[in-house]
Amino acid sequence: MMTGPERRSDIISRIKNSAVPVSGKALAQAYEVSRQVIVQDIALIRASGHDIISTNRGYILNAPNIASRTFKVQHTDDELENELCSIVDLGGRIVNVMINHRVYGHMEAVLNINSRRKVMEFMEDIKSGKSSPLKNITSNYHYHKVEAENEETLDLIEEMLIRKGFLIQN
CATH class of the missing domain: 1.10.10.10 (Winged helix-like DNA-binding domain superfamily/Winged helix DNA-binding domain)
Structure with missing residues (x-):
């Protein structure tokens, strides 16, 4: 089923x-x-x-050609806004957040964040105490599926994540 x-x-x-x-x-x-x-x-x-x-x-x-990539990242709560804004500023859309928990297994939440305004709304929800980031139950390790107009934009996002020390490279 x-x-x-x-x-x-x-x-x-x-x-x-x-x-x-x-x-x-x-x-x-x-x-x-x-x-x-x-x-x-x-x-x-x-x-x-x-x-x-x-x-x-x-x-x-109605699907324009959209490129997507999943990034494994790690950062603190204080760096969360920086991570999200950096991705949308380069033209990315954060589709979701995913974790792989040793007990609970795969967990995923839809985000659909594609602008600074949506980042601010998300951050306000987190700061208001409605919830805490999913990454907090896996020592800050988590994944984001990110979509962009093309692979070049995703390359720029990946380079920025590396430069800021957020990207976990296997």
């Missing part, structure tokens, strides 16, 4: 790789869920930053 996140990831792939629009009915049948579950999945997929368009024939993905 597929989990919700696995199904949504598969839906994105299915729509992206289809030459024709993919109907909600076809998706519901393929995953053996109701049409309403698919509508909710599409809403969550859109909220995570994917530009899915509904047509009278089905769903299509």
